[in-house]
Amino acid sequence: DGGITQSPKYLFRKEGQNVTLSCEQNLNHDAMYWYRQDPGQGLRLIYYSQIVNDFQKGDIAEGYSVSREKKESFPLTVTSAQKNPTAFYLCATADRRRFGNTIYFGEGSWLTVV
């Protein structure tokens, strides 16, 4: 089954804890992204990676960290430094060999701080 797999779908975190959201893809896409959606808001870019072992901060990277050790995987860690972590998190990928910036999203992960 091809595509982008995010896990877990729902995650609860206590204040002060770090949590890691998983994103795996078997589309052989070079580029991977993490976006965040808050109610009534658009999608805001947290981090992105265009190639293995390289990643860049997006617009709202504070309080987050990522790694890109494998082409297929781009995990996102929400640290205790993130003040408002409750949100819907979306992982996405893109094929850099194709013209244009069509990116494809996973199903998303809900993170709730309790």
Next chain:
Amino acid sequence: DQQVKQNSPSLSVQEGRISILNCDYTNSMFDYFLWYKKYPAEGPTFLISISSIKDKNEDGRFTVFLNKSAKHLSLHIVPSQPGDSAVYFCAASVNSGGSNYKLTFGKGTLLTVNP
């Protein structure tokens, strides 16, 4: 500074009529534009895109129009169906010169198609 703006948070239309969703942008470097559809608690799905060298792109019931001089694009859905009810996001990117492949999204428009 919001570079991609969807000024209508919501839109309601009757089944069978045309839905027109609008999007404005401020960054003149944007040269590729996309529309995504999103249901609650799901990831957005790609609908249609347009390059800045074109002014229209059509795919079935969906047509995207681009007016570069006005920095405006619109998505037309004809005829609208109840299953089209979702949030629609406009997105834009810079593709020339080895871009960083970032997409900038608008805040979305909730479309409701009434039977």
